[in-house]
Amino acid sequence: MPPSRFIGLMSGTSLDGVDGVLAQMEQGGTLQVLAHAFTPFSTAFRSQLMALNQSGTDELHRSALAANDIARHYAQVVAALLAQTGLEAAQITGIGAHGQTVRHRPLAFDGDASRHQAAVGYTIQLLNPALLAELSGIDVVCDFRSRDLAAGGQGAPLVPAFHQGIFGQAGHGVGVLNIGGISNLSLLHPDGTVLGWDCGPGNALLDFWCATHTGQAFDQSGAWAAQGVIAQDLLAAFMSEPYLHELPPKSTGRDLFNPNWLMRHLNGTARFAELPAQDIQATLTEFTAVACARDMLRAGQAAHELIVCGGGALNTHLMHRLAHHLPALQVISSEHRGLPPLQVEAAAFAWLAYKTLRRETASLPSVTGARGARVLGAIYPR
Secondary structure (H helix, E strand, O other), X not given: OOOEEEEEEEOOOOOOEEEEEEEEEOOOOOEEEEEEEEEEOOHHHHHHHHHOOXXXXXXXXXXXXXXXXXXXXXXXXXXXXXXXXXXXXXXXXXEEEOOEEEEEEEOOOOOEHHHOEOOOEXXXXXOOHHHHHHHHOOOEEEOOOHHHHHXXXXXXXXXXXXXXHHHOEXXXXXXXXXXXXXXXXXXXXXXXXXXXXXXXXXXXXHHHHHHHHHOOOOOHHHHHHHOOXXXXXHHHHHHOOHHHHOOOOOOOOOOOOOHHHHHHHHHHOHHHHOOOXXXXXXXXXXXXXXXXXXXXXXXXXXXXXXXXXXXXXXXXXXXHHHXXXXXXXXXXXXXXXXXXXXHHHHHHHHHXXXXXXXXXXXXXXXXXXXXXXXXXXXXXXX
């Protein structure tokens, strides 16, 4: 049987650009990454996407054009991956494309209790998959979240099943923490059961505050935050957010943790507004670390290590703060387990596309709260 090769494409809540991997699927559903590529978003396009996280004028028009641009960015990454490997489009079985999340409101708004109709809500990932199939000449699998929502689930996080496949260790408990714009945790229990949920903010607020006050897109290695002093009363205000105290299954996004959320906290108390900018950065970094560490500790499983992936794994100061709050665990980058941090989520969408085309379920009701496991995704033939 010829090799089964898939491309996975991910543009996350950090809004920095598109990560892509070209992976070869091995027997048993494991994968080997053959190439990785990244295409950044321009500042202007990032601002357009950020604006679509909130209500505004002419949203349908702006969203449709942004979806076309997302497809073009994705196609650039596909072309780069093919060029790196010397492969042709015809040698790729499919593309797993996440799209750009601009709204995530599961299980909200539309139920009718009088008719025993549960709310479904919605989740929106911008992408023109037909255009991506046209530009790439490869079958595209996308819209992975909607099927889980239709079955009564959160539609997120999607990656715990993949984390179990590549990071699970028989007889050992492992945590996998993805820190993108939002952070999400997968708990891989020794008996093979899996739990997972969104912890809260990851890099989204950190990047916003850093860009606003330094002009840099992100706090390189967390060096700026490391110079600041944690404001404990501001941290307590952040930690009072009701979402953090909800029980799983749960998921969140920029619908909640956005600049408006941050500014409401800062402007609501005179002392907070007077804090030095680097102290606020230090406090935001601590907020991410504490929220994630508390979720790991609340899980109460006998884990021996926490594997961190996503852009947050490259933030040295944040990694140190996680280790400080989790002294009984080994806190390591996914690099030490064979997959670099910026490749993990893209690889997950290559794996999800593989599962879709085989008509195999890929969702975990234990994670999303859905009524059962479902085959995820919609297929757009080349």
